[in-house]
């Protein structure tokens with residue numbers, strides 16, 4: 001069924017809200033203010049509280065609308081549907097407005113905090129690259145002929161691809177060198193490519209050949225979790241405030257995907273922690289959900305008279321973090337492997353009263369139990385890095401009910417062309 005609607009406002013998951021006969025419809029590839037024709041997703045049961053659908057025709061376009069720079073990721077009706085870029089129809093400034101509106105709305109409605117519109121920062125070089133070429137990691141699936149492909153939404157169809165416009169230029173150079181797009185794999189296998197960003201060159205000005213040379217052996221092509229080419233342990237470097245932090249990261253493990261995200265997030269987090277600790281010579285800092293130590297290592301090196309207590313669930317990431325700390329001789333940090341909630345029940349006395357807690361949980365957030373454990377320590381500052389603003393808003397409501405107030409909040413557009421956004425919220429103990 002198709003229907004003509006006036007699009008009203010942004011919703012979650014990259015969709016906008018419209019109404020048909022009083023019923024809510026969540027519309028993909030829409031923008032507020034537009035008049036569009038929507039194809040409703042099947043089945044649209046009469047008893048459903050809301051329907052979902054996708055724009056098939058634009059009758060009145062928003063000023064924020066652009067021609068998708070990656071057609072395959074656009075609407076199904078124009079040959080798209082492969083996913084991975086659900087805001088590809090929106091100009092970059094419009095994407096920022098969208099993300100700011102979503103974070104602000106969720107924080108006000110679910111977090112119950114009275115805040116001005118949240119600022120969302122764009123990352124270095126995204127303007128020049130028009131929001132493309134930022135992914136240092138991609139995942140593809142081999143289609144029935146064995147070629148790399150992406151799955152088309154609402155179908156079992158795999159679409160063979162011959163590039164991936166969100167992939168960094170260094171990654172595309174490696175793909176080119178190995179003729180990834182024409183290679184034949186076992187049908188159904190998962191191909192993951194990871195290429196740390198070369199740091200001392202301007203990648204947009206280099207040929208693929210020169211870039212592949214610059215990358216050298218520091219890349220991984222994994223098939224079903226096994227490295228077929230390159231290195232199992234990748235070398236990442238993060239430059240912040242004139243200092244370079246080196247990290248070894250497992251090829252299949254977690255690392256911030258946007259090539260400029262580690263530096264942007266680290267710079268901001270370090271500033272928040274420095275402010276919180278100003279005048280304190282020796283402190284205890286917790287880094288929960290610490291991965292390979294993106295925050296743990298710089299915190300330990302910068303606050304060398306303090307003790308940093310990291311907690312991480314993945315054994316591989318913990319081993320990586322320990323090795324990373326060892327390489328820079330940061331012996332004032334330790335990383336404990338285990339579920340955060342469980343580990344926090346038995347923290348050694350010396351570290352049980354943190355001054356500052358940094359936490360960077362997965363999409364589901366920290367949840368009320370961990371928020372409570374943090375609040376029970378009496379930590380004066382909590383720096384919460386969130387990849388899901390709904391979870392952040394829910395945990396904000398918990399933290400504020402336990403005596404914290406929101407001191408600062410900023411978004412980072414580390415996932416251009418998608419509805420995803422990273423948010424960093426700083427909470428301090430006590431009321432405003």
Ligand SMILES: C[S@@+](CC[C@H](N)C(=O)[O-])C[C@H]1O[C@@H](n2cnc3c(N)ncnc32)[C@H](O)[C@@H]1O
Nearest residue numbers: 254289290291294312313314339340360361362
């Ligand atoms: C968003 S990542 C952040 C990692 C790190 N801060 C970074 O930026 O590289 C979340 C991390 O939490 C870990 N994790 C997820 N659930 C966990 C849990 N219940 N307990 C401990 N670690 C967990 C994951 O393995 C992952 O490394």
